[in-house]
Amino acid sequence: MVTLYDDPISGNGYKVRLTLSQLGIRYRYHALDITRNETRTPEFLAVNPNGKIPAVVLDDGRPLFESNAIIWYFAQTGAAQAADSDSVQSLVPVEPFAQAQVLQWMSFEQYSHEPKVAVARFIMLHTKDDDSRRNEIPECHEGGYRALDVMEDHLQKRAFFVEDTYSIADIALYAYTHVAEQGGFDLSSYPAVRRWLKDVASQPGHIRITDI
Numbered sequence: 001m002v003t004l005y006d007d008p009i010s011g012n013g014y015k016v017r018l019t020l021s022q023l024g025i026r027y028r029y030h031a032l033d034i035t036r037n038e039t040r041t042p043e044f045l046a047v048n049p050n051g052k053i054p055a056v057v058l059d060d061g062r063p064l065f066e067s068n069a070i071i072w073y074f075a076q077t078g079a080a081q082a083a084d085s086d087s088v089q090s091l092v093p094v095e096p097f098a099q100a101q102v103l104q105w106m107s108f109e110q111y112s113h114e115p116k117v118a119v120a121r122f123i124m125l126h127t128k129d130d131d132s133r134r135n136e137i138p139e140c141h142e143g144g145y146r147a148l149d150v151m152e153d154h155l156q157k158r159a160f161f162v163e164d165t166y167s168i169a170d171i172a173l174y175a176y177t178h179v180a181e182q183g184g185f186d187l188s189s190y191p192a193v194r195r196w197l198k199d200v201a202s203q204p205g206h207i208r209i210t211d212i
Contacts, residue, residue, distance in 0.1 A: 016071060
């Protein structure tokens with residue numbers, strides 16, 4: 001059985017939990033508290049030498065880390081199962097250009113979205129009002145709203161991010177967008193994003209970020 005190492009508050013870890021749930025893949029859950037340096041133990045560093053969650057250990061003992069690499073792997077293996085079963089949904093397209101578009105949006109999430117939206121959320125959840133890190137929030141908001149503007153424009157023309165079909169591109173961007181308000185973001189002027197958030201939440205196998 002797959003073992004998932006994760007911090008329950010992590011949006012990056014939530015991507016993996018949501019993907020596994022929607023593919024119907026059972027797993028063991030190993031919770032780590034990143035605020036207590038539990039990802040720096042020799043045991044965990046043997047799984048991910050970079051000392052970050054999420055990370056998984058596959059059935060055959062091979063470790064894999066980085067959230068988008070993990071969900072790409074499971075989506076690919078899930079796609080193979082979906083081809084042979086009507087009960088398993090595919091979370092990645094078959095056509096090469098569409099696959100590249102999925103990777104495009106997953107890269108956008110990691111380089112333009114997550115460093116702003118997720119960081120603002122982390123600071124607001126884990127620091128006090130007089131903490132110096134609070135000074136980073138205005139810059140996070142500026143960059144985060146730029147990313148949300150890109151998403152809003154894209155989603156005004158389509159239901160999901162790639163080929164109007166739900167995929168791991170949506171999972172990657174949903175993870176921190178749906179809790180963006182915890183980082184001080186106001187989504188009231190993003191109707192397409194809010195509609196998309198509801199559509200993602202209605203997908204089969206959806207779980208909340210608080211579901212462990």
